[in-house]
Amino acid sequence: MFKKMLAMLFIAVVLMALPTGAYAAAEPYVIDRSSLDKGIITIHYTGNTDTKAIVRITKGDDTSDYNLANGARYPLQWGNGVYNVLIAQFISDNKYRVVGQERIELKMTDANEVFLQPIQLVDWNGKTRAVAETAKLTEDAVTDKEKAEAIYSYITHTIRYDNEKARSVTTAYLPDLDTVYDTAEGICYDYAALFAAMARSQHIPTRLVMGYAADAPDVYHAWNQIYLQDSGQWVTIDTTYDAARVQKGQAPEMIKDSADYTIAQIY
Template sequence: MGQKFLRRMLCACMLAGLLFFSSCGGGSSGEAAAAENTSHRESVQQCRMPEASGTVVYGEEPWLLDASHTEDGYVMVSYSGSADKIKVRITYPDDTQYIYPMKLGEGAQTFPLTGGDGSYTIDLLEHTTDSQYAIAFSQEISVKLADEFEPFLYPNQYVWFTQSSKAAVYAKQLSDQASDDLNFVELVYNYVIGNITYDQALADSAPTTEYIPDVDETFTSGRGICFDYAALMTAMLRSQDIPTKLVVGYSGEAYHAWISVYLEEQGWVDNVIEFDGKSWSLMDPTLAANNDSSAVKKYVGDGSNYTEKYCY
């Protein structure tokens, strides 16, 4: 994701918060409804975690690319060199390029392969000067996914969680209350839109291409930008084995982040904005959070204003 792209996205999020922010409490009614249910969802006891197994490894120190689990829709990269900034660039089978910042000194980190089966090129980039980066290592890999949902069930660089993450622990509590997957998604959705408020100061100051959502920080502080809203809800749902896409793209002419959720009864849910007990609309927790639904619908329309550019 380029610097200009993310800057525009952050500005769009700030505008969305200014346009649609007001107070409400969305979580309690959903939780009460769940309590009345006689059937219960079978909660996931252990969320999926990526592994750098070392069975398929490319490169040499300071760069290592672990491609042991490409069938699960991810690779892992580790760096032990002295560069002050590192990025990972992944070129998808359709030639779309994704560029991720790496966190220094944190060991192997997980990067998703969300472009389906085919040939991917992984470039590892070291900062040289100003905004310039040089390719330190490059590797082409062939990917055959176990199924289409695998990349959307694991933690990754932008959606990181573990079993002990606060967001995952609370997600399990909500799952334990839920009657089924649909009800669980409702509870998570209502929790996020009712408890997270838009952080204009962060939107103004967040580094552009270096920004990485921190799911537990958002959960604890109750504040974030659109990327944080979407990452938090994605993490909570994935931790309970609900395939979830974190999407970045256009909302009309503005850049924005939202999510799409897969439900067995309905397939990928990505077209509307409200839950009516049977169907969902566009799963955009930023625009739904603490907002008057009529104002949101006027902005979003029927969902056709949304155009996906990146999917994490």
């Protein structure tokens, strides 16, 4: 439901490595590990902020690329183990120069804790307007499923798909949740980030997932998975496609068949 070149966020880059130790003396960044117990690192960058830079996080065969923003929070979402965090600065075309990299060992008690946190792609706090709305929506809900249903109902009835935005969105785009809430419009990335923030604010582990849905196998898409404590299972929710159905008077089931979705990335 949005441009594949944006959605991937895995920027196809050629990384130009520096000689060993070349960036050790004056690293232009600091990796803050104070939230590592929650699976989160924060990068403080002192390099040239006028020049594009990326963060590449790798664990085994899993890799995610992010645009670097000073003070942004990045997830280590693939469970315990050793991660490599690489920071590279744009040179030209698709070439980047590595300015630093570090190995980080993650040892979490609860692997789902990372999916409760604000991150660069799901940027929320207690003042986020949708989060305040969530407290009202869920005040009578008891179980995680009931809370998720209240959030799902709100989004699918309220947020309308923005076709113009889908055509014009750039590779640097990140959802602004207050804007999505105020305008009641967005693309699938917005729907999924909004749902994730609202559910995470209610202590429901929630993933923002990107990949492909069976209904549109050639269109890069974003949706969610939530962890239901009662059943101990991750279930699939797609507010984007269901909003279109609900707004046409249909009544789709909230929980989808995960087999109808092909996952490329989880955040």
